[in-house]
Amino acid sequence: MASLYEIPIEKITGIGAKRARLYNKLGIASVGDLIRFYPRAYEDWSSVTDIFSAVPGDVCCVRATLDLPVTSRRVAGGKLLATTRISDETGFVKLAFFNNKYIESMLSQGCEYLFYGKLTDNSGVREMINPTFQKVGKEIPIRPIYSQVAGLSTKQIEAAVGHALKMLPEAVNDPLPESIRSRYGLIGLKEALLKIHFPASRDDVSLSRRRLIFEELLVLVLGLMSVKSMPEKQTSVVIGEDHTEEFLRLLPFKLTNAQRRAIKDCTADMMANSKAMNRLVQGDVGSGKTMVAAAVAFNCVKNGAQAAMMAPTEILARQHYENLLKLLAPAGVNVSLLTGSMTAKQKRETLSSLEAGETDLLVGTHSLISDSVVFHRLGVVITDEQHRFGVRQRATLLAKGCNPHLLVMSATPIPRTLALMIYGDLDISVIDELPPGREKVDTFFIDETIRQRAYGFLVKNIREGRQCYIVCPAVENTDTGLIGVEEYAQEISRTVFRDFRVGVLHGKMKPSEKDSVMNDFIDGNIDVLVSTTVIEVGVDVPNASVMLVENADRFGLSQLHQLRGRVGRGGYKSYCILISNTNGEDAKRRLSALCQTNDGFKIADEDLRMRGPGDFFGSRQHGLPELKIADLAENVDVLRDAQSAAKEITESYPDPECRELRGLRAEVRQLFGSVGTQLN
Ligand code: ADP
Ligand code: MG
Numbered sequence: 001m002a003s004l005y006e007i008p009i010e011k012i013t014g015i016g017a018k019r020a021r022l023y024n025k026l027g028i029a030s031v032g033d034l035i036r037f038y039p040r041a042y043e044d045w046s047s048v049t050d051i052f053s054a055v056p057g058d059v060c061c062v063r064a065t066l067d068l069p070v071t072s073r074r075v076a077g078g079k080l081l082a083t084t085r086i087s088d089e090t091g092f093v094k095l096a097f098f099n100n101k102y103i104e105s106m107l108s109q110g111c112e113y114l115f116y117g118k119l120t121d122n123s124g125v126r127e128m129i130n131p132t133f134q135k136v137g138k139e140i141p142i143r144p145i146y147s148q149v150a151g152l153s154t155k156q157i158e159a160a161v162g163h164a165l166k167m168l169p170e171a172v173n174d175p176l177p178e179s180i181r182s183r184y185g186l187i188g189l190k191e192a193l194l195k196i197h198f199p200a201s202r203d204d205v206s207l208s209r210r211r212l213i214f215e216e217l218l219v220l221v222l223g224l225m226s227v228k229s230m231p232e233k234q235t236s237v238v239i240g241e242d243h244t245e246e247f248l249r250l251l252p253f254k255l256t257n258a259q260r261r262a263i264k265d266c267t268a269d270m271m272a273n274s275k276a277m278n279r280l281v282q283g284d285v286g287s288g289k290t291m292v293a294a295a296v297a298f299n300c301v302k303n304g305a306q307a308a309m310m311a312p313t314e315i316l317a318r319q320h321y322e323n324l325l326k327l328l329a330p331a332g333v334n335v336s337l338l339t340g341s342m343t344a345k346q347k348r349e350t351l352s353s354l355e356a357g358e359t360d361l362l363v364g365t366h367s368l369i370s371d372s373v374v375f376h377r378l379g380v381v382i383t384d385e386q387h388r389f390g391v392r393q394r395a396t397l398l399a400k401g402c403n404p405h406l407l408v409m410s411a412t413p414i415p416r417t418l419a420l421m422i423y424g425d426l427d428i429s430v431i432d433e434l435p436p437g438r439e440k441v442d443t444f445f446i447d448e449t450i451r452q453r454a455y456g457f458l459v460k461n462i463r464e465g466r467q468c469y470i471v472c473p474a475v476e477n478t479d480t481g482l483i484g485v486e487e488y489a490q491e492i493s494r495t496v497f498r499d500f501r502v503g504v505l506h507g508k509m510k511p512s513e514k515d516s517v518m519n520d521f522i523d524g525n526i527d528v529l530v531s532t533t534v535i536e537v538g539v540d541v542p543n544a545s546v547m548l549v550e551n552a553d554r555f556g557l558s559q560l561h562q563l564r565g566r567v568g569r570g571g572y573k574s575y576c577i578l579i580s581n582t583n584g585e586d587a588k589r590r591l592s593a594l595c596q597t598n599d600g601f602k603i604a605d606e607d608l609r610m611r612g613p614g615d616f617f618g619s620r621q622h623g624l625p626e627l628k629i630a631d632l633a634e635n636v637d638v639l640r641d642a643q644s645a646a647k648e649i650t651e652s653y654p655d656p657e658c659r660e661l662r663g664l665r666a667e668v669r670q671l672f673g674s675v676g677t678q679l680n
Helices: 002-006 017-025 031-035 154-166 178-184 189-197 202-232 244-250 257-272 289-302 314-331 344-355 391-398 416-422 448-463 485-494 511-522 557-564 585-596 600-611 636-652 659-679
Strands: 041-044 059-066 071-074 080-088 091-098 112-122 125-129 132-135 142-145 278-283 306-310 335-338 361-364 378-384 405-410 427-431 442-446 467-471 502-505 528-531 544-549 575-579
Touching: 002 031, 002 659, 031 154, 059 091, 091 112, 142 154, 142 202, 154 189, 178 636, 189 202, 202 636, 202 659, 244 257, 244 289, 244 314, 257 278, 257 289, 257 405, 257 427, 278 289, 289 306, 289 314, 289 378, 289 405, 289 427, 306 314, 314 335, 314 361, 314 511, 335 344, 378 391, 391 405, 442 448, 442 585, 448 467, 448 544, 448 575, 485 502, 485 528, 502 511, 544 557, 557 575, 557 585, 557 600, 575 585, 585 600
Parallel strands: 091 125, 278 405, 278 427, 306 361, 306 378, 335 361, 378 405, 442 575, 467 528, 467 544, 502 528, 544 575
Antiparallel strands: 041 142, 059 080, 059 112, 071 080, 080 091, 112 125, 112 132
């Protein structure tokens, strides 16, 4: 199997350079990739109905005979329309095919076929448009459906997969050791690959899926386990002296106990032994995680090493830079900023001072990862809002030092069990306390009927000198009823907010445009900022005191909680208004739950209970590699099995380099991409 990843897709009959590019778009470059490109669904041709019993509007499979020859003609718009009719003892159905010039040669009058597709009722006449069909007697009971791109149909992919599977060797090396397969009742790899693409029954689908999901999750777990073993290596950055007391004297306020505890955990990690720190600090929005980062950076710098702090957006990086500069510069710490939008000259200066060791603390965006960034002596890597960074990015930044310490800060209050799964490799500190005097953000859940009153409330706050956010779920209005920021902003700036300055912010804008809008808002030049969830990540505008969320039922609870954390950051009483016209009892209950508590951890648990972990895993923000078939939210049981299997494997094969694990090792590398090479 492994060698099939070295055979380019062009080697398959019927695939030339042009079609190969279409396959590339689907992430398929080799024959191996194609074999691992699993169907996204199946057409079930095994439950056949008669025409009379078929329900209009449903997808169905009927067995019928062609009554009439196929006739083709051009219709409006130049389309080619082919029509014919099929019947069985119970009725008849009109068939229409668009733009298929071969259809006449594929269907013959008097022959019996299975037709599969959506049946519609057009004023009493039953119709199927572009159904798929197979000749009776030669039918495949369950047909795979593949994700397609323009120019490459699922049928073409099916044919190519058929060719690819023939290239599998007689005996495929199975990465799963026999002992694991028999213990967990898993079929062999070759059987699974044949059945996942061309199952003979529903059972084949579930057997092969289970086997492949298990394998993928096992590879994921093993990969994460080897990330965990990485920092066991010696660190070159030993922190000899604890400077926390000195740090505390720099602060304009007293740290909370939770902040102190987190700092203590970190210093203990860095001082205890020669092992590098590898810690996740989790704290609700506004719990003051930045101060923990600052203390860690300070300790590192005072012990003669450099610190790097990476933030997910340019605005946030700049905000951290300004705050840390103000705080730490008086104590002799040289703080610099590196972002993509700086001029080449500014970047050059920053980089050379970094390499010379003059810069102590470098704050920046993803640009910190680039090759040109060279540290003199990197002691600690801090990533803020970690869920936006991949495992790989984290590893790249770490590789710039000699096993530096790692501190990851996350505001997504992920329940502990899930955190251990995602960040299985990290120790965790929780900041479960907010700085004193922080008032609860009063949250209200309303429907359309009192929208005008809500607007009136925003206006009142603006007149008192405050600023407001309005969050919409989309950039442009959608057919499905989602409100888009652009039209919305135009509308309100002509009406209710005509006397005020309305700004627009969304992810499709250029980074420089986003920054300029955000800076205008920070500087108070915008009164109402209409935005998508791009403002979710930790920006601090203390003067903003009201947030209104449109289509609130479309957001996850944890996400709404994050959003709500954008207000209530100054001394002003703050409010969050959730607008939703939903009739769903579930959605109403979720939104009311949010009005009752401000505790992010409780909300996360609630979210998990009501919606399953999909919210956390759905958005690919967790930095795990992309999975082909397993779904962390759905396949929790298989995950549990895979976790115990991983443990058994590491126990029964203490030497990770042994022959029996060769296949699994190769797959870990495949799944984790270039990080994989550092994994084992
Ligand atoms: P987050 O955990 O969301 O990153 P921040 O670190 O941005 O929170 O802190 C939020 C605000 O609270 C900042 O303005 C910060 O200066 C302030 N802050 C942090 N710790 C304390 C404290 N112990 N007492 C008072 N204010 C604090
Ligand atoms: Mg923060």
